Amino acid sequence: MTVRTRIAPSPTGIAHIGTAYIGLLNFAFARANGGKFILRIEDTDRERYVPGAEKIIFDAMHWLGLDYDEGPDVGGPYAPYVQSKRLALYRQHAEELVEKGNAYYCFCSQARLTEMRERQTKEGKIPMYDGTCRKLKPAIAKEREKLEPHVIRLKVIREGKTQWDDAIRGTIAFENSSIDDQVLVKSDGYPTYHLAVVVDDHRMDISHVIRGEEWISSTPKHLMLYGAFGWKPPVFAHTPLLRNPDRSKLSKRRNPVSILWYQEQGYLPQALLNYLSLMGWAHPQELDKFSREDFIANFSLDKVKTTAPIFDLEKLRWLNGAYIREMDDSDLLTELSPFTPKGMTPTLARRVLPLVRERIRLLSEFNDQTEFFVTRPEVPKEEVLSQSKHTGAETKQKLQAFTGGLGKIKSEDFKAKRLEETGRSFVEKDWSPTRLFMTVRIAVTGKTATPPLFDTIEILGKKETLERLRDVQNQLR
Numbered sequence: 001m002t003v004r005t006r007i008a009p010s011p012t013g014i015a016h017i018g019t020a021y022i023g024l025l026n027f028a029f030a031r032a033n034g035g036k037f038i039l040r041i042e043d044t045d046r047e048r049y050v051p052g053a054e055k056i057i058f059d060a061m062h063w064l065g066l067d068y069d070e071g072p073d074v075g076g077p078y079a080p081y082v083q084s085k086r087l088a089l090y091r092q093h094a095e096e097l098v099e100k101g102n103a104y105y106c107f108c109s110q111a112r113l114t115e116m117r118e119r120q121t122k123e124g125k126i127p128m129y130d131g132t133c134r135k136l137k138p139a140i141a142k143e144r145e146k147l148e149p150h151v152i153r154l155k156v157i158r159e160g161k162t163q164w165d166d167a168i169r170g171t172i173a174f175e176n177s178s179i180d181d182q183v184l185v186k187s188d189g190y191p192t193y194h195l196a197v198v199v200d201d202h203r204m205d206i207s208h209v210i211r212g213e214e215w216i217s218s219t220p221k222h223l224m225l226y227g228a229f230g231w232k233p234p235v236f237a238h239t240p241l242l243r244n245p246d247r248s249k250l251s252k253r254r255n256p257v258s259i260l261w262y263q264e265q266g267y268l269p270q271a272l273l274n275y276l277s278l279m280g281w282a283h284p285q286e287l288d289k290f291s292r293e294d295f296i297a298n299f300s301l302d303k304v305k306t307t308a309p310i311f312d313l314e315k316l317r318w319l320n321g322a323y324i325r326e327m328d329d330s331d332l333l334t335e336l337s338p339f340t341p342k343g344m345t346p347t348l349a350r351r352v353l354p355l356v357r358e359r360i361r362l363l364s365e366f367n368d369q370t371e372f373f374v375t376r377p378e379v380p381k382e383e384v385l386s387q388s389k390h391t392g393a394e395t396k397q398k399l400q401a402f403t404g405g406l407g408k409i410k411s412e413d414f415k416a417k418r419l420e421e422t423g424r425s426f427v428e429k430d431w432s433p434t435r436l437f438m439t440v441r442i443a444v445t446g447k448t449a450t451p452p453l454f455d456t457i458e459i460l461g462k463k464e465t466l467e468r469l470r471d472v473q474n475q476l477r
C-alpha cells in the first residue's frame, strides 16, 4: 500500500496553529513511510469562506517547510485539489447513492426542521432528523426533486454499531441509532463536508486520515458512506487537541492561533515544528530539542498520547531562543533581516549581533533591543533620576565629569576595555558601579536593560555617545 496522507483545511481567513500540528503529523507519517503528503482546500462551506484565504494557508505551510507533494498551488495527478472545483463529482456521487437506495431527497423546510428540533430538545431528546422524507416513494421523490428545493440525506442504517480501529486510540464504536440522517448535498447544491471529504479521500487514494479529535463523531458517518459506496475506508487516526495551559481548548483568547502571528513575532519554523512534535509525543531519548528528520525517523502513530497536550508559549519561546543561540551569525542575520531596525546597515547589524544573540528568544526582540543604536532615544529626566537616585544637579555634575572623561579618550582608542577603565574611575562611595552605570546606560540608550554597557558605547562611537550624554545633561538642573 502506498501511504498517502492529507490535510484539508478550510479557507476561513487564518492558517490555524492546529493545522500546522495536524500538518506536521501527516507530513511526518508520509515521510516516514515513503508516502505522499497532500494539501486539499475544503471550501464548500460558503458562509465561512474568505476570498484569498487559500494563499494564507499555502504561505504558512511553505514557511513551516511542510512541503506537500500535491496541492492546489503545486498541482498533482489528482487535481483539482480545491473542493469548489469538484462540485459535479459530489453531485454525481450523491445521485448514485439515491439510485442505490442509500440516500434520499428531503424536502422538509427550514421552518419545519427548526420546529422539530425545538420539540425534540424540549422533550429532552437529542435533536435528529425524524425521517419524514425517508419514507417517500422514490418515484414521487424523483418527481418532486425537479420542482422543489431539497437536500440529499444519507439513509443511515439504524441497527447495530459502527466501529473502527483508530491508529491512535484503538477501537472506537458508535451505536448507529445515535447517528443522524446526515445531509450530503445542501439546498444550494454544495456538498456538505461529510460527502466531500469521503469522496475526495477515496478519489485521491488517501490511505491514512490523520485529523483532530473533534472529527471523531463524524467518522461513523464517513464509514457509513464508505459502506454505502462500497469503498474500502482509509485508516483513521484522531490526534489529541492542543490545549491552553489551563487545559481549555486552544483558543484565540488565551493563545495566538494564527501561524502568521508566530512568523511575525520571529519564531523560527524549525523551533515551532520541534515544539509541535512534542504535543502528545515524546522523543525516545526524552529530548526536548531535535530536528524534523529525527522526528520523522522516530515518529509512529501508536506512540501519540491522547492526553491533552498543553501548548505553552513560554516553553516555545525558550526553545526558540535555544535555536537562535545555536545558529551561526550569517544564517541568523538572514533570518533577522525583516526584524532589523530601520536604518541599521548590515555591517552594523553584524557588529551588534554578538551583543544580543544570547538575550533574544524571538527574532522580533532584535529590533526592540537594538533600535537605540540607530535611533537616538528620548530620555525623560525622571527616568534618569530614578536610576541615579541623586538630585538633578548632582546627576548633571556626575554625567558632566563622566562625559569629560570619555571625551579625553582618542577616537581610535574608544574601545570597550578602555571605556570601562575610564568609567570605573568615576565610581565613588555614593555612586556605586551599578548606580553610575545604570544612569549612563539609560542616558545613552533610553533603556535599563541592554547589552554590556561599554561594548554598546564602543559601537555607538565617541561622537554619538557624547552627544547623547550632553542631551541628557541639558535637561537636568
Ligand code: GLU
Pocket: 007, 008, 009, 010, 042, 193, 197, 210, 211, 212, 215
Ligand atoms: N475541512 C476539515 C477542517 O477544516 C477537514 C477535517 C478532516 O481532516 O477531515 O479541518
